[in-house]
Structures are given as C-alpha cells and as structure tokens.
Amino acid sequence: MKTALKRILLGGLVALGMAALASANPAIEGRWRLDTAASTALDGWQKMDLAIDLDGSKVAIAYTMQWRRTVHEATNVFDTSTAVEMKDFFRVEQRHMAVYPAKHGVTKAVAKWIDDDKTLLTEALTPVEVSQGDVIMRITTEYRVSELGDKLTVIELHSSRNRPLVYVFNKVTEEAAK
Incomplete structure (x- = not known):
C-alpha cells in the first residue's frame, strides 16, 4: 500500500514539474531589437539586441x-525553478547615475512566469558601488510579449531610482538577423 501511494505521489510531482516547465511563453524566445524612439534613452549606447x-x-x-x-x-541565465547566483550579472548601465558593479560581487536572482505564463518576472539583488560605498540594488524586471508576438516590452525598476526604465523591442526575423 505504501509503495503504491509513493508511486502516485511521485507521478503527481513529475506531472506538476513537467507542467511548470512547459508553461513558459514560447513567443518570448528569439532575437529582439530595441526601438529607440519608443524606449528610455540608452545613455552611452546606440543599439541593443536581446536574444532570449x-x-x-x-x-x-x-x-x-x-x-x-x-x-x-x-x-x-535565470531559472524559474530555483534561485541562482551570478558572478557577472549584466545590467544596462545608465552612466550618468554613477552606480557601478561592485568588484567581485555576486548577484542573487529569481525568476517566475506571471500573468497566466505570458510575462517573465525577474528580481535580482546585485551589489553595486555608489559614492557612499557598496550597497545592494534590487532590480525587478518584467518581460512582456505583445498579443501578436511581435513586440517585447521590458519594464525595469531599480531600488536606486523612482522611475522605471522601459525598453520596447521588435522581433527580429531570421533574415534580418543575418
């Protein structure tokens, strides 16, 4: 009896795990190019592409x-099933803000799918260097794909600033990516 119950529970856990893995929004995958006119200014950069x-x-x-x-x-690289640590966490630098990556810093990050698995939400606690010394900055980011799947809106909120950064990307076709 105990063995049968264990098998049923194990089977249920495996099914839940597979459903969680399959719930990611496949429309988010691919290459995306920044629409500079519709986005927050990219100080110091002229172009930005994302590949997800x-x-x-x-x-x-x-x-x-x-x-x-x-x-x-x-x-x-985020993992929607567990927290991760990254030694070389990348964030778009807004150079005029005077917030720099801390030397030898390790970023702790989590990710999950929200809004019926249409939106990727990430949260990173990253050590940064400011004029007062090293502090932890929280960066919460949403990656939202449009209904048609041709636009990606990235909304990034930093604990160091009151206004979010908003980046709008257009899906890049395979021909345009070459």
Missing part, C-alpha cells in the same frame, strides 16, 4: 550592446 532562449526551467537573456564600433555581449 528557453531550455526547460532556464531562461537565458543575451545582451548585445553597441556604441559606434564597440560591441559588448553578456548573458544572464
């Missing part, structure tokens, strides 16, 4: 930033 990849509960967000000939690439 889903692999089970893992969500990789790759940034390609460009200023003239300078190109910077970085990737943050």
Whole structure:
C-alpha cells in the first residue's frame, strides 16, 4: 500500500514539474531589437539586441550592446525553478547615475512566469558601488510579449531610482538577423 501511494505521489510531482516547465511563453524566445524612439534613452549606447532562449526551467537573456564600433555581449541565465547566483550579472548601465558593479560581487536572482505564463518576472539583488560605498540594488524586471508576438516590452525598476526604465523591442526575423 505504501509503495503504491509513493508511486502516485511521485507521478503527481513529475506531472506538476513537467507542467511548470512547459508553461513558459514560447513567443518570448528569439532575437529582439530595441526601438529607440519608443524606449528610455540608452545613455552611452546606440543599439541593443536581446536574444532570449528557453531550455526547460532556464531562461537565458543575451545582451548585445553597441556604441559606434564597440560591441559588448553578456548573458544572464535565470531559472524559474530555483534561485541562482551570478558572478557577472549584466545590467544596462545608465552612466550618468554613477552606480557601478561592485568588484567581485555576486548577484542573487529569481525568476517566475506571471500573468497566466505570458510575462517573465525577474528580481535580482546585485551589489553595486555608489559614492557612499557598496550597497545592494534590487532590480525587478518584467518581460512582456505583445498579443501578436511581435513586440517585447521590458519594464525595469531599480531600488536606486523612482522611475522605471522601459525598453520596447521588435522581433527580429531570421533574415534580418543575418
């Protein structure tokens, strides 16, 4: 009797786990290009692309930033099933704010799907250096895909500022990405 109950419970847990992994919004996957006219100013950068990849509960967000000939690439990998720690957490720098990544800092981050699995919500606690010393900055970010799947709105709120940063991206077709 105990063995049958264990099998039923284990089967239920596996089914729940598979449902949670499958609940990610597949429309979010792919390459997205910043619409600068519809977005918060990108101080110090001229272009920004995001490439979002889903692999089970893992969500990789790759940034390609460009200023003239300078190109910077970085990737943050979140996991919707557990908290993660990142040594090289990337955030878009707003240079005039004088908030810099702390040396040897480790960012703690969580991610989850909200709004009936249409929106990815991430929260990162990242050490930063300000004029008063090192502090932890909380960055809460929502990644929302439009109904048609052709626009991605990224809303980023920092504990260090009162106004959110809003970035609007257009989906990049395979031909345009080449």
